[in-house]
Amino acid sequence: xxxxxxxxxxxxxxxxxxxxxxxxxxxxxxxxxxxxxxxxxxxxxxxxxxxxxxxxxxxxxxxxxxxxxxxxxxxxxxxxxxxxxxxxxxxxxxxxxxxxxxxxxxxxxxxxxxxxxxxxxxxxxxxxxxxxxxxxxxxxxxxxxxxxxxxxxxxxxxxxxxxxxxxxxxxxxxxxxxxxxxxxxxxxxxxxxxxxxxxxxxxxxxxxxxxxxxxxxxxxxxxxxxxxxxxxxxxxxxxxxxxxxxxxxxxxxxxxxxxxxxxxxxxxxxxxxxxxxxxxxxxxxxxxxxxxxxxxxxxxxxxxxxxxxxxxxxxxxxxxxxxxxxxxxxxxxxxxxxxxxxxxxxxxxxxxxxxxxxxxxxxxxxxxxxxxxxxxxxxxxxxxxxxxxxxxxxxxxxxxxxxxxxxxxxxxxxxxxxxxxxxxxxxxxxxxxxxxxxxxxxxxxxxxxxxxxxxxxxxxxxxxxxxxxxxxxxxxxxxxxxxxxxxxxxxxxxxxxxxxxxxxxxxxxxxxxxxxxxxxxxxxxxxxxxxxxxxxxxxxxxxxxxxxxxxxxxxxxxxxxxxxxxxxxxxxxxxxxxxx
Amino acid sequence: xxxxxxxxxxxxxxxxxxxxxxxxxxxxxxxxxxxxxxxxxxxxxxxxxxxxxxxxxxxxxxxxxxxxxxxxxxxxxxxxxxxxxxxxxxxxxxxxxxxxxxxxxxxxxxxxxx
Numbered sequence: 001x002x003x004x005x006x007x008x009x010x011x012x013x014x015x016x017x018x019x020x021x022x023x024x025x026x027x028x029x030x031x032x033x034x035x036x037x038x039x040x041x042x043x044x045x046x047x048x049x050x051x052x053x054x055x056x057x058x059x060x061x062x063x064x065x066x067x068x069x070x071x072x073x074x075x076x077x078x079x080x081x082x083x084x085x086x087x088x089x090x091x092x093x094x095x096x097x098x099x100x101x102x103x104x105x106x107x108x109x110x111x112x113x114x115x116x117x118x119x120x121x122x123x124x125x126x127x128x129x130x131x132x133x134x135x136x137x138x139x140x141x142x143x144x145x146x147x148x149x150x151x152x153x154x155x156x157x158x159x160x161x162x163x164x165x166x167x168x169x170x171x172x173x174x175x176x177x178x179x180x181x182x183x184x185x186x187x188x189x190x191x192x193x194x195x196x197x198x199x200x201x202x203x204x205x206x207x208x209x210x211x212x213x214x215x216x217x218x219x220x221x222x223x224x225x226x227x228x229x230x231x232x233x234x235x236x237x238x239x240x241x242x243x244x245x246x247x248x249x250x251x252x253x254x255x256x257x258x259x260x261x262x263x264x265x266x267x268x269x270x271x272x273x274x275x276x277x278x279x280x281x282x283x284x285x286x287x288x289x290x291x292x293x294x295x296x297x298x299x300x301x302x303x304x305x306x307x308x309x310x311x312x313x314x315x316x317x318x319x320x321x322x323x324x325x326x327x328x329x330x331x332x333x334x335x336x337x338x339x340x341x342x343x344x345x346x347x348x349x350x351x352x353x354x355x356x357x358x359x360x361x362x363x364x365x366x367x368x369x370x371x372x373x374x375x376x377x378x379x380x381x382x383x384x385x386x387x388x389x390x391x392x393x394x395x396x397x398x399x400x401x402x403x404x405x406x407x408x409x410x411x412x413x414x415x416x417x418x419x420x421x422x423x424x425x426x427x428x429x430x431x432x433x434x435x436x437x438x439x440x441x442x443x444x445x446x447x448x449x450x451x452x453x454x455x456x457x458x459x460x461x462x463x464x465x466x467x468x469x470x471x472x473x474x475x476x477x478x479x480x481x482x483x484x485x486x487x488x489x490x491x492x493x494x495x496x497x498x499x500x501x502x503x504x505x506x507x508x509x510x511x512x513x514x515x516x517x518x519x520x521x522x523x524x525x526x527x528x529x530x531x532x533x534x535x536x537x538x539x540x541x542x543x544x545x546x547x548x549x550x551x552x553x554x555x556x557x558x559x560x561x562x563x564x565x566x567x568x569x570x571x572x573x574x575x576x577x578x579x580x
Numbered sequence: 581x582x583x584x585x586x587x588x589x590x591x592x593x594x595x596x597x598x599x600x601x602x603x604x605x606x607x608x609x610x611x612x613x614x615x616x617x618x619x620x621x622x623x624x625x626x627x628x629x630x631x632x633x634x635x636x637x638x639x640x641x642x643x644x645x646x647x648x649x650x651x652x653x654x655x656x657x658x659x660x661x662x663x664x665x666x667x668x669x670x671x672x673x674x675x676x677x678x679x680x681x682x683x684x685x686x687x688x689x690x691x692x693x694x
Contacts, residue, residue, distance in 0.1 A: 005660075007690070044690040045665065046648070059660050107607060107643030107651075118584075118592050127586045186611070193609040194641015225610050241583030248586050347646035 004039040004081055007057040009047045011066070019043050022054055025073045030081075039081050050344075050366045052092065065090040097363050099326070101334045102310045103350045106194030111229050114236040117197040123242060125316040129205050130250040133316075135165055138209040144320030146332035151177060151268075151305035152380065152409045153485075154331070154398040160302050163292035164210040167300035172212035174203055175277070175296065175303040178219040178226065179261045179268040182381025183432060185412035187336040188306035190348055192219065192226035195310065196233035200256065202309030204247065205316060207254045210302055215254065218273055220261040231258055265382075265436035269484045270295075270303045272438070283438045284484035305410065307336055327353035331397035341378070341414035342369045351396070358392040361415055372417040376500070380409025382429040383489035385496025386422065405496040407489070421518035422501040423508055426493045427455045433490035444487025447478040451494055460521040463509040471498060517579050520564040524580055525557050527568075531576035538568035538577060602635050604675070607651040609642035616668060617650035623672045624652075633676055648691055654679055665691035 006026060010019045026041040049055050053067035056076065063086055065076065072090060079085045109116035117123070129138055142158035149155045164172060176199060180188040192199060203215045219227050234256050237243040245253040259277050261267045267282040274296050276282040295301025311333060315323045324332045331353040337360065340346045344366035351360060357377055361367070368374050376386040385406035387394070394400050398408050416425065434448040451474050454467050475491035482488045498505060507513050514522040527538070527547075534554050539547045546561035547568065557568070569577045606612070606621045624637050635656075643651050648665030654675060655661045662685060664675065671689055678684050 005685075042685065042687050042690075044687055046691040103644065106609075106641040107605075107653075108640060110638050111641050112639065118589060123584075123589050127589050131586055190609055190611070190642040190644075223610070225613065248584070248589075345645065345647050348642060348644040350644075 003037075004061075005059045006039055006041045006076075006081075007044050007047065007059070008041060008054070009044055009049075009056075010054050011047065011049045011052045012054075018054055021070075022068070022073065025070060026077070029073050029077045033077055033082065035077065035081055039077075049092070050363070055092070064092040066092040097351060097355060097359055098349055099334050099352045100350050101314055101326075102191060102198075102307055102336055103194070103348065104314075105198065106190060106348075109195065111194050111196055112232055114197065114233070114240060117195070121317070122197055122313070123201055125313040126201050126204055126242070127248055129208055129316055130248050130252055135209045135211065138205065138316065139165065141316060141320040145315050145323035146320075146327075146330075147308065147311055147315060147323065148331065148398065149305055150307035150311070150335065150410070152383065152407060154408060157304065157308055160292055160304070161206065161209050163290070164212075164300045164302045167293060169300050171214075171297070171299045172210050173296045173299060173301040174206045174210065174212050174215035175273065175301060176203055176215070176217045176306060176309055177268060177270070177273060177303050178217060178223070178306050179273060180223075180306070180410060181220065181265040181268055181436075182383075182410055182412045183429075184340045184414050185338045185381055185410050187338050187348060187411045189223050189226050191306050191310050191336070192223070193229050196226075196230045197237070198310045198313055199230075199306055200233055200237055200243075202304075202312035203256065204243070204254050205312050206302060206304065206309065208252050210300070212302075213253055213255065215256045216277055216296075217256065217258045218261055218267075218277060219258060220267075221263060227258060227260065234258070264438070265432075266438045266484070266486050269486060271484065273303065274301065283440045284486075286483060307411070328395060328397045330399055335396070335408070335411060337411045337413045339365050339413050339415070342372070342374075342417040342420070343367070343415045344369055353397045354395045356393045356395055357387065357413075360396070360413065361392070365415070368415060368417050372419065374415060375418050375420060376416045376422070378406075378414040378416060378425065378493075379412065380407040380492075381412045382432045383407060383485065383492055384409045384412075385492045386416065386425070386500060388500040405492070405499055407492070419516055419518070421459075421514050421516040422497045422504050423455060423459050423514070424516075424518045426497045427452065427459060429493040430455060430490065433486060437486065437490070441481075441483040441487060443478045443481040444483070444490060447474050447482075448487070448490055450474055451478075451491060455494070458505065458508050459514070459519040461508070461512040461519075463505075465506075465509060467509065468498065468502070468505060513580075523564060524559060525562060525564065525566070525569060526578050526580070527555055527557055528576050528578060529554060531574050533574050533576070535573070537571050537573070541567045541571050543567065602656050602680070603654075604635055604637045604680075605640045605653040606637070607641065607643050607649060607653075608639040611642055611646045612649045612651065615649035619669055620650050620652065620667050620672045623669045624676065627673050627676055628680075631676060631681070633680055635676075635680055645691065651691075656680055656683060659683055659685070662690055663692040664689040 010017050030036050055066040057064045109120050139162050147157045264282050266272045267276045269284050272282045272284040291301045334350050334352050336350045349364050374389050376388045378386045387404050401408050430452045434452050437444045439445045457463050475495050478491045517523050534551050536551050544563045546558045547555050549555035608617050650667050652664045652667045
């Protein structure tokens with residue numbers, strides 16, 4: 001009989017770790033029953049389960065038990081280890097909340113090897129398209145699938161492609177938008193680095209469908225590894241005859257080239273991106289005409305996000321209907337999110353549309369760091385908004401997030417806990433947009449600056465009640481009058497934080513207090529003499545010599561010299577330093 | 581390399597991607613590299629050679645668990661497939677010695693096991 005291994009982990013974070021107690025229990029029980037030869041107990045670092053009590057996983061059968069009590073140990077040894085039976089009551093049926101479609105190869109194949117991609121079923125969709133399908137049929141499949149652009153706006157991909165296909169022009173272009181610039185988002189980078197051939201395949205299929213013979217990868221220069229891997233993939237594809245003339249023996253020809261973005265956020269906007277490829281200054285221009293009518297070099301062009309293109313091969317291979325079976329009524333398929341902020345397990349997750357935000361944060365992300373409570377979730381980066389915790393059970397899709405005043409965006413998801421200040425957050429995103437505004441249109445250039453100014457005023461404790469109305473007014477003007485998506489959405493973080501957290505703004509304005517203790521001008525540190533043990537730790541650590549006193553006389557903080565770094569608060573072991 | 585045809589694509593054995601029975605994969609996307617996957621990969625290659633351990637060591641993309649990078653996935657015949665997290669140079673050497681050669685797991689670094 002093969003030796004069994006019992007993996008042990010306490011998945012509760014709120015209580016004291018009980019792993020060692022259980023380890024002893026299991027070990028003793030095994031010794032007492034003379035089963036040491038048949039099984040061993042192992043404590044592991046992570047099991048992918050959270051808040052399910054003490055859990056064990058038994059291999060090779062891969063049985064998982066959760067919520068164990070001391071009394072269960074004997075039973076498990078008796079029945080499962082000795083008798084090879086499964087105990088139904090404690091059994092945990094693992095339902096993976098994640099669903100890997102776009103990321104299915106990421107982390108499994110060697111991204112620098114074409115053979116690996118082929119072995120994983122790669123380029124089968126391309127062969128099917130080139131040799132068996134007409135462009136109209138590809139559009140038809142896309143229409144059936146209900147795939148929508150993954151860059152944020154969620155425009156139906158089939159419509160974009162169909163417009164460009166219908167245009168009568170000898171030259172057309174396909175562009176892959178890899179100018180991912182949202183703070184905290186890195187889905188596209190991971191796809192380009194982990195599975196570049198899937199994006200390549202998607203682009204060739206797109207080219208064939210609209211009748212284009214030339215495509216561009218627009219990748220930001222801050223992603224050198226992605227650029228290197230994509231270039232390698234292009235070289236391999238050319239060598240293998242998957243790019244170039246007469247691909248796979250058909251009479252279709254296509255070539256690809258990489259263009260680097262030079263670090264401007266606005267170049268992720270499609271008209272600015274086109275200008276950037278043409279060698280012009282990366283500023284947007286008004287639409288219509290849309291790029292699918294008049295795009296790169298004034299020729300019909302389709303611009304798709306990396307994730308959209310990476311969806312294409314599996315969509316074509318499995319068929320549109322299969323793709324449409326996943327997701328909600330209007331949003332189909334899966335979406336990759338970059339889960340960051342105050343969650344325990346930050347990382348990339350891919351989930352079917354329609355999953356709730358709570359499931360993403362708590363079941364996949366493992367909950368909030370340091371057992372604090374969640375306050376809100378920010379999605380969509382600087383163009384998105386915040387979703388307060390009472391709406392965490394909303395299913396994720398384009399419409400629902402839009403209704404809540406946020407957007408799907410490219411897929412950044414940032415968890416915000418009670419120690420984060422929403423005014424500070426709005427200020428951060430707005431500052432980002434002000435820095436990145438290209439300055440072409442007045443609403444964005446001036447409006448953004450004024451909004452930022454008002455927010456700074458509020459966070460410094462100089463805000464007045466009229467400021468709230470001004471914020472709303474300017475935000476509205478920016479939304480309506482800006483030239484491109486950057487300006488139109490730059491005020492979203494302000495709008496949505498005022499919508500859900502007006503109280504917090506009012507506390508800043510009326511009481512001149514920051515409830516989260518983030519806005520430096522509104523917090524004061526103080527040493528409480530009764531609690532102070534005069535150890536001098538704060539005195540030693542203060543970077544600005546703002547703590548006065550001695551070990552005999554005790555210490556006080558000089559509010560004029562204090563830079564409010566919070567170091568004294570952090571180092572004090574007796575909680576004698578308070579923050580208010 | 582000769583030009584690929586449709587038959588080539590369809591003929592490819594999907595099992596080939598399983599790379600045989602023993603292999604080590606290192607997550608080498610930006611997230612992994614930033615956490616030190618480069619060094620881990622180099623150490624694995626170098627030490628495996630030094631110690632005459634024959635195992636296929638390869639790069640792969642991001643597995644998603646960015647908070648515990650660098651990630652190293654190890655599959656050795658007779659043992660379950662293990663994903664190690666927060667691997668550094670020393671742990672890499674221990675993986676070769678303990679897991680690959682002596683067929684014992686490194687308990688403290690297991691993040692997923694199948």
